[in-house]
Amino acid sequence: MAAHAGGLTAVRVSSLERRFAAQPVLDGLDLELGAGEFVALLGQSGSGKSTLLRALAGLDHDVTGSGEITTPERVSVAFQDSRLLPWLRVLDNVVLGLAGARRAGAEALAEVGLAGRERAWPGELSGGEQQRVALARSLVAEPELLLADEPFGALDALTRIRMHGLLRELYQRHRPTVLLVTHDVDEAVELADRVLVLEAGRIAVDVRIDLPGSRSLRDPGFHEYRDLLRHALGAATTGAKP
Numbered sequence: 543m544a545a546h547a548g549g550l551t552a553v554r555v556s557s558l559e560r561r562f563a564a565q566p567v568l569d570g571l572d573l574e575l576g577a578g579e580f581v582a583l584l585g586q587s588g589s590g591k592s593t594l595l596r597a598l599a600g601l602d603h604d605v606t607g608s609g610e611i612t613t614p615e616r617v618s619v620a621f622q623d624s625r626l627l628p629w630l631r632v633l634d635n636v637v638l639g640l641a642g643a644r645r646a647g648a649e650a651l652a653e654v655g656l657a658g659r660e661r662a663w664p665g666e667l668s669g670g671e672q673q674r675v676a677l678a679r680s681l682v683a684e685p686e687l688l689l690a691d692e693p694f695g696a697l698d699a700l701t702r703i704r705m706h707g708l709l710r711e712l713y714q715r716h717r718p719t720v721l722l723v724t725h726d727v728d729e730a731v732e733l734a735d736r737v738l739v740l741e742a743g744r745i746a747v748d749v750r751i752d753l754p755g756s757r758s759l760r761d762p763g764f765h766e767y768r769d770l771l772r773h774a775l776g777a778a779t780t781g782a783k784p
């Protein structure tokens with residue numbers, strides 16, 4: 543596995559194992575994420591991406607392995623569905639469980655472009671707006687590690703593009719370590735500085751994306767990474783070597 547680009551390590555996982563009904567889903571997985579890295583995780587459906595994320599979030603107590611899972615203290619998780627509580631107003635959703643954070647909550651809402659919507663009910667917001675509230679909620683705790691499980695998967699193409707810009711902007715401002723699970727190779731290449739492919743229970747591919755900050759599909763380098771990763775994913779389906 544390629545080493546991360548120097549600096550401090552935010553996440554360290556060694557020999558992680560997770561079985562469901564005796565079937566290994568994570569099978570001796572090793573992983574290191576550098577502090578402040580933006581990393582995307584690709585893999586076939588059912589390859590164990592969400593399982594890995596849940597383990598890192600401390601939501602799965604049945605993972606085993608010879609090593610440890612080390613993560614920073616402040617970890618936030620964002621899911622595909624925004625998981626807002628419909629009976630709480632937007633600002634109350636953002637600061638849920640965080641005493642004395644109303645001002646920070648309002649600032650986080652302003653950061654995601656929702657100033658003035660603090661008192662709205664989640665049901666009054668569009669899907670993209672709900673997902674922005676969820677992002678504000680993830681950020682208000684000032685996470686050192688942001689785990690995102692296909693946060694844009696349910697959004698239309700245009701909203702998704704806008705959310706990419708927003709996430710990248712928020713990342714540059716706050717610099718958490720990010721692990722973004724996605725099915726979308728283009729999303730991975732556009733957003734991440736490093737892309738991993740999960741296959742057969744381990745990180746099978748680990749690629750550093752050496753492209754400028756503002757990335758475009760028109761850039762030939764973009765296509766090279768896209769082809770490489772698509773090939774790696776295709777090989778994971780057929781069992782062929784990339």
Ligand SMILES: Nc1ncnc2c1ncn2[C@@H]1O[C@H](COP(=O)(O)OP(=O)(O)OP(=O)(O)O)[C@@H](O)[C@H]1O
Nearest residue numbers: 562563567585586587588589590591592593594725
């Ligand atoms: N609680 C569970 N009980 C039984 N099997 C499970 C459970 N959670 C996950 N699995 C199995 O583990 C495998 C990996 O699931 P996981 O959700 O991690 O995959 P994924 O890569 O995130 O998939 P997708 O891209 O489709 O969301 C699947 O075969 C799934 O059926």
